[in-house]
Every structure is written in structure tokens, then in C-alpha cells.
Amino acid sequence: MTTMGLVHTPVVPVRTGRATVRRIVGAIPVVIFGLYVVAGVFGPLFVDYSPVGGELDDRLLSPGSVTSDGSTAVFGTDALGRDLFGQVLYGARTSVLIGTLVVLFSGLVGIAVGTAAGYLRGKTDLVASRVIDVLLAFPGILLAIVIAGVFDRSLAIVVIALSVTNWIGFARLSRSMAMTLRERDWVKSATVMGVRRRRIIARHILPFIAGPTLALATVEFAGAILAEAALSFLGLGLPSASVSWGQTIASGKEYLASAWWISAIPGIALAVLVICVGFTGDRLTRHFGRKQ
Amino acid sequence: MLPQLVRRIGLMVFTVWGAVSLTFVILRLAPGDQATVQLGPDATAAEVSALRGELGLDRPIFVQYLDYLGSASTGDFGESYRFHESAMTVILERFPATVVLALTATALALTIGLLLGIMAGRSPGRLADRVISGITLVMQAIPPFWSGIMLILLMALTLRLLPSAGSGDLEHLVLPSVTLAIPFTALVARITRSSVAEVTAEPYILTARSKGLSERAVLARHAVRNSVIPVVTIVSLHIGTLLGGAVIVEQVFAWEGVGSLLVGAVGNRDYAIVQGATVLFAIVVVTMNLLADVLNSRLDPRIRAGAQA
Numbered sequence: 001m002t003t004m005g006l007v008h009t010p011v012v013p014v015r016t017g018r019a020t021v022r023r024i025v026g027a028i029p030v031v032i033f034g035l036y037v038v039a040g041v042f043g044p045l046f047v048d049y050s051p052v053g054g055e056l057d058d059r060l061l062s063p064g065s066v067t068s069d070g071s072t073a074v075f076g077t078d079a080l081g082r083d084l085f086g087q088v089l090y091g092a093r094t095s096v097l098i099g100t101l102v103v104l105f106s107g108l109v110g111i112a113v114g115t116a117a118g119y120l121r122g123k124t125d126l127v128a129s130r131v132i133d134v135l136l137a138f139p140g141i142l143l144a145i146v147i148a149g150v151f152d153r154s155l156a157i158v159v160i161a162l163s164v165t166n167w168i169g170f171a172r173l174s175r176s177m178a179m180t181l182r183e184r185d186w187v188k189s190a191t192v193m194g195v196r197r198r199r200i201i202a203r204h205i206l207p208f209i210a211g212p213t214l215a216l217a218t219v220e221f222a223g224a225i226l227a228e229a230a231l232s233f234l235g236l237g238l239p240s241a242s243v244s245w246g247q248t249i250a251s252g253k254e255y256l257a258s259a260w261w262i263s264a265i266p267g268i269a270l271a272v273l274v275i276c277v278g279f280t281g282d283r284l285t286r287h288f289g290r291k292q
Numbered sequence: 293m294l295p296q297l298v299r300r301i302g303l304m305v306f307t308v309w310g311a312v313s314l315t316f317v318i319l320r321l322a323p324g325d326q327a328t329v330q331l332g333p334d335a336t337a338a339e340v341s342a343l344r345g346e347l348g349l350d351r352p353i354f355v356q357y358l359d360y361l362g363s364a365s366t367g368d369f370g371e372s373y374r375f376h377e378s379a380m381t382v383i384l385e386r387f388p389a390t391v392v393l394a395l396t397a398t399a400l401a402l403t404i405g406l407l408l409g410i411m412a413g414r415s416p417g418r419l420a421d422r423v424i425s426g427i428t429l430v431m432q433a434i435p436p437f438w439s440g441i442m443l444i445l446l447m448a449l450t451l452r453l454l455p456s457a458g459s460g461d462l463e464h465l466v467l468p469s470v471t472l473a474i475p476f477t478a479l480v481a482r483i484t485r486s487s488v489a490e491v492t493a494e495p496y497i498l499t500a501r502s503k504g505l506s507e508r509a510v511l512a513r514h515a516v517r518n519s520v521i522p523v524v525t526i527v528s529l530h531i532g533t534l535l536g537g538a539v540i541v542e543q544v545f546a547w548e549g550v551g552s553l554l555v556g557a558v559g560n561r562d563y564a565i566v567q568g569a570t571v572l573f574a575i576v577v578v579t580m581n582l583l584a585d586v587l588n589s590r591l592d593p594r595i596r597a598g599a600q601a
Contacts, residue, residue, distance in 0.1 A: 133303070134310030137574040140536020142554075146315070146570060149558030150322035226435050230540055233437045234555055246437070253441055253544075257449050264445070267438035274433040 029279030036273050039089055040096035049086025049243070063261050076261045078251065084261065088269050090243035095225045095273065098158060098238075102224040103217050106163040110170025111213060115201060117171070118178025128175070132168050140165075141227050148236040158237055162227050166220055173216050174209045181205045211288035218281030222274045229270055245270050300585065304578050311574035312364050315567050316357060322561075325349050329561040330373045360567075369568035372557075379564035383550055383572055390549035394538050396469035398527075401476035406523070408477070409484020410516060416489040424481065431478035436537050440471040440544040457546040468545040472537050476530070483526045487519035494518075521592050528584025532577045 061067065063076040067083070075084035117128035135143070147161035181187060182205070190200050231237040232246030240247070245266040252262025327343040328335070344350045347370075348359065363369070369379040412424040447467060448456035458464050491497065492515050500510045539551030546552065550569050557565035 130306065130310070133307045134314060136532065137307050137311045137578050138570065139532035139534070139539070139573050139577055142536050142539060142570065142573055145539065145555065145558060146566060147318060149555075150319060150561060150566070152323060222433075229435055230437060233435075234540070234543060236558070246435075249438055249441065256441065256445050260445055263438070263441045267435070267442070270438065271430070271434045275429060278429065278433060 029276040033276040033280050036092050037096055040092040043089040044093055047086050047089055049083060049090055075265050078262050079255055084265060087243050087248050088266055091245040091248060091266055094242060094244045095228060098228045099221045099225045101159045102162045102166055103221045105159060106167035107170050107217055110167035111174045114171035114174030115178045118175035119182050119201060135165055135168060141230055144227060144231060145236060148231050153239045155238060162224050166224055169216055169220055170213060173212060177209050178205055181208055215281055215284035215288050218277050218284060222277040226274060300582055304582055307578050308575055312571050315570045316360055319563050326563050370564040372562050372564045374560055374562050379568040383568045386548060386550045386553050389547060390538055390551060393468055393547060393549060394534060396465060397472035397476060400469060400473040401480050405477040405480025406484050408481035410488055413485040413488025414492060428478035428481045431474050436471050437540050437544050439474055440541055443467050443471055468541050468547050472541045476534055479530060480527060483523050487522045488515055491515050491519045521588060524584055524588050528581055531580045535573055
């Protein structure tokens with residue numbers, strides 16, 4: 001392999017029309033994901049939406065109807081006459097915000113615990129592994145349901161409830177990477193040269209963990225969004241003044257026979273986001289997989 | 293095999309202890325103890341402290357913990373204040389419904405997932421593979437509470453074929469189990485696909501083909517058998533995910549299982565039920581993981597040999 005590496009010339013694929021089409025199609029999910037983020041961040045600045053209630057004359061209007069103030073409700077309205085498009089837009093903000101916070105929080109905790117466990121091994125590793133075992137004994141979202149349910153509803157509690165199991169993926173990834181990295185020559189040389197442990201981790205281990213972690217972060221982001229929707233569907237998410245897709249889906253269940261769009265549209269918005277995040281993650285995984 | 297098993301069971305007991313303790317810690321950190329929650333905001337201080345004494349909440353926290361641990365180990369989680377009955381009795385009454393739901397969903401997911409996975413994995417990159425990959429991707433992305441509602445809309449409200457909620461009959465079982473099976477089917481299909489694709493690239497498959505075995509025989513006797521092992525491992529690791537999904541699906545379809553009981557108990561702060569149900573779920577997950585390990589060593593002689601060495 002090394003001798004081949006010496007005469008290695010990069011193979012540049014010939015750009016054909018088909019390859020260009022593929023590149024464009026491949027970029028679509030990333031663009032859509034970006035649109036969600038932009039819509040979540042800036043959308044509420046342009047679209048007025050009041051969660052307190054709309055016009056009662058506008059109750060349960062089907063998608064595309066004209067409301068009493070003359071505007072068009074693209075996605076229809078709900079049982080209180082509130083515009084569904086506004087709800088989807090504000091819901092995107094909630095989802096993206098909570099997903100980001102959960103991934104940041106659990107990513108930091110996971111990387112810290114995982115790197116420490118993989119690099120130090122011994123007791124640290126044992127304790128970390130047992131804690132993970134215990135947390136994994138709780139089925140999926142159960143622990144989040146219990147935590148979000150018994151504490152008073154707030155953003156912090158939702159983020160904590162979702163992070164309690166979310167960090168495990170990050171910890172496992174960085175643990176296994178730190179374990180192999182510590183046996184690599186550059187780490188060994190640094191150790192022999194007397195470089196301090198903290199510096200070795202910062203300079204010679206963490207940079208290699210970063211790429212794959214970013215790829216994992218997208219997967220965990222999608223998971224966090226789905227879990228947040230599930231919590232708010234059960235009525236255990238953010239305080240009811242804020243808008244969330246799960247909450248809208250739950251509220252539409254009562255009116256399923258007469259106004260299917262209340263439940264259907266936020267769910268589609270959610271699924272499309274999760275799919276696009278998944279594709280983005282696949283691309284990142286392939287990218288960082290090749291580099292290693 | 294035996295020392296290995298003893299070690300595994302030791303770990304299992306430890307994990308369950310951890311789960312029991314963590315549940316205790318969470319509920320103690322929560323604002324308001326069982327006495328204040330149970331009596332509501334109108335209760336006088338005297339009433340609250342009387343009930344506290346009755347429930348043993350006035351004792352030092354460590355004594356409470358040991359007492360809780362002691363009774364939990366005998367399956368006693370105290371009395372549910374809403375059902376006026378032992379929490380474990382209420383939970384165990386509901387347990388069979390959850391088991392039926394989870395098993396039906398698993399059976400569905402395994403049958404369809406394996407089938408889809410084999411179809412996709414035997415010809416990687418071909419049309420069948422791409423179509424199945426696309427379908428499974430979507431199946432994994434849609435949340436069960438939403439697909440459940442959409443199934444109600446389609447099958448119960450529009451086509452009027454099946455009941456939308458409730459439990460008991462076989463026809464009540466169809467929609468919840470299909471809903472629960474959707475993401476799980478996709479998971480099984482994806483793992484089977486990559487496993488079959490990997491195995492069919494092995495030299496012994498080439499040998500089997502070149503000695504003139506029919507494609508069916510190659511698949512049935514050589515490829516599928518060997519690709520099942522990772523499927524068993526991953527599926528067992530996701531039993532927790534399945535049960536977590538069951539909690540939500542039960543809520544959507546008003547299925548009278550432990551999941552909907554737990555969600556209701558969380559809402560009403562019926563701590564005895566919350567503790568009992570959470571611990572029961574943890575025990576099920578840990579036990580299933582152990583069983584999967586044993587099953588795997590049955591399926592794969594290499595693991596058996598490794599355990600003996």
C-alpha cells in the first residue's frame with residue numbers, strides 16, 4: 001500500500017453530464033436542510049403568527065382558503081382559526097433550536113466523557129461504560145418522558161431530557177477513536193517527549209475525532225428533532241405558549257375527520273426535514289470516511 | 293460459556309440496580325413530592341405533613357432510598373394513589389397488552405424487513421436495491437405518532453376498515469402494530485441489506501455458485517444464514533427503541549398497555565406507577581439483550597468458541 005502511495009496520482013473522474021446531474025440531485029437535501037434553518041431563524045421575522053388565537057370565523061379552513069383579513073392560508077387554519085403555515089414556520093424554529101441545543105450540549109458531554117474513557121482507560125472507562133449500560137436499559141424516549149413529565153415545563157428541561165441519552169452516541173464514537181488514536185505513533189512520540197496529557201488530547205486526539213463527530217451530529221440532530229416532536233405530542237414539550245410540530249399534530253387529531261391538514265402538514269414538514277438531515281449526514285460520513 | 297453467563301447476569305443485576313436508583317433520584321429531584329401532588333394545591337400544611345408521615349417521606353433521604361430499594365427488589369413499588377391498588381398489580385394487568393403489541397410489531401418487522409433486505413442486498417446498486425433503500429429511508433424518518441394518525445385517517449376514517457382506537461380485539465391490534473413496525477421494519481431491512489451484500493461478496497458464495505447451486509439454494513443455505521447474525525445483534529440492541537415507540541403508539545391508539553399507563557401516570561405524578569413501569573421496562577430491555585447474546589452464540593459457532601477460550 002505504501003509503495004503504491006509513492007507513485008499515487010489522483011484519478012480525476014471525467015465530468016460527464018450525468019455526473020453533474022448527480023451532483024445537483026445530491027445537493028438538494030443539503031439545500032432543503034439549509035432552507036429549514038433559514039426559515040426557522042428568519043421566517044418568524046416576516047410572518048406574523050400569534051399562538052394565542054386567530055379569528056374565530058377562520059376556524060378549520062382548508063389549505064389555500066382566503067381568511068377574513070384577506071390573506072391566503074396556504075396550509076389552512078386550525079380549530080382556533082390560527083394560520084397553519086405560521087405554525088409550521090414557528091415549529092421549524094422550535095425544532096431547529098432544540099435540535100441544535102441538544103446536539104451541542106450532548107456532543108460536548110459525550111466527547112469529553114468518551115475521549116477521557118478511551119484515552120485514560122482503566123477506572124474512568126469502567127465507570128463511563130457502566131453509566132452508559134444503565135442509561136441504555138431505559139427504552140428509547142422513556143427516560144426523556146419521565147424527566148420532561150415530572151419537572152416544570154421549560155426549554156432547559158426539554159434539552160436536558162433529550163440529552164440524557166443523546167450523548168451516548170458521541171461518547172461511544174469518541175471513546176473508540178481515542179482508544180485507537182492513543183496507540184498511534186504521533187501520540188506515543190508526544191508522550192515520550194513529555195507533552196502534557198491535556199495538550200496531547202487537545203492537539204493530537206481531538207482534531208481527529210472532530211470530523212466523524214460532525215457526521216454523527218447530524219444523525220443525532222435528526223433523532224433529537226423526532227424526540228422533541230414526540231415529547232410535545234405527548235404534551236410534555238415546551239410550555240404551551242410556544243409552537244411545536246408535535247403539539248400541532250396532537251391538536252389536529254381531534255379534527256382528523258373534518259380537517260386532516262392540521263395533523264398531516266406538520267408531520268410532512270418534520271419527515272422531510274429528518275430525511276434531508278439524514279442525507280446530509282450520509283454525505284458527511286462519506287466525506288470523512290474517505291479522508292481517514 | 294458458563295463463567296461468561298454468570299458475569300453477564302452479574303452485570304445485568306448491576307444495570308437494573310442502576311436503573312432503579314436513577315428513577316429514584318429523578319423523582320426526588322422533581323419539584324413537589326408525592327404528598328403535595330396527591331393532595332393538590334388546596335391542602336393545608338398539616339394535611340400534607342400528615343400524609344408525608346404516612347408515606348414515609350419525612351424520613352432521611354438515605355433511609356427512604358434503602359427502604360425503596362428493599363421493597364423494589366420484591367416488586368413492591370407502593371400503592372398507586374389513583375388506582376388505590378398496588379402499583380405492580382396495575383402494571384402487570386396492563387403488561388400483556390404491551391407484550392402482544394411489541395411481539396406482533398417485531399414479527400411484522402422481521403418478516404417484511406428480512407424480505408426487503410434480502411431483495412435489496414442480493415443485487416447491490418440495482419433498481420430493487422435503490423427503490424428499497426428509498427422506501428426504508430422514508431420509513432425511518434416518519435415519527436410513529438404521525439404515521440399512526442395518518443393510518444387512522446386512511447384506514448379508520450376514510451376507508452372505515454378498522455377501528456381507530458381501543459384494545460382487545462384482533463382488529464384493534466392491526467393499526468398499532470403496523471405503526472410500531474414501520475421504523476423497525478426499515479431498520480431490519482437496512483441491516484439485512486448490508487449484511488447480505490457483504491456476505492454475497494465472500495469467496496464461499498462464489499464457490500457455491502461455481503459448483504452449480506441454484507441462486508435460491510445459494511441464498512437460502514449460504515448467504516441468508518450467515519447474514520442473520522448481525523441482524524439479531526442490532527435488533528436486540530434496538531428492543532429498547534421498539535418499546536419506547538410502543539409507549540407513544542399506545543398513547544395514539546388508546547391501547548391499554550404499560551406505555552399509555554406510564555404516560556398517564558407521569559401526567560398525574562403517580563410516582564408509584566412511574567417507578568414500577570420504568571423499572572419493568574428496564575428489566576425487559578436488559579433481559580432481551582442477554583437472550584439475544586445467548587441466541588447469537590447459538591447461531592455463530594465463532595462466538596461460542598471465543599467465549600470458551
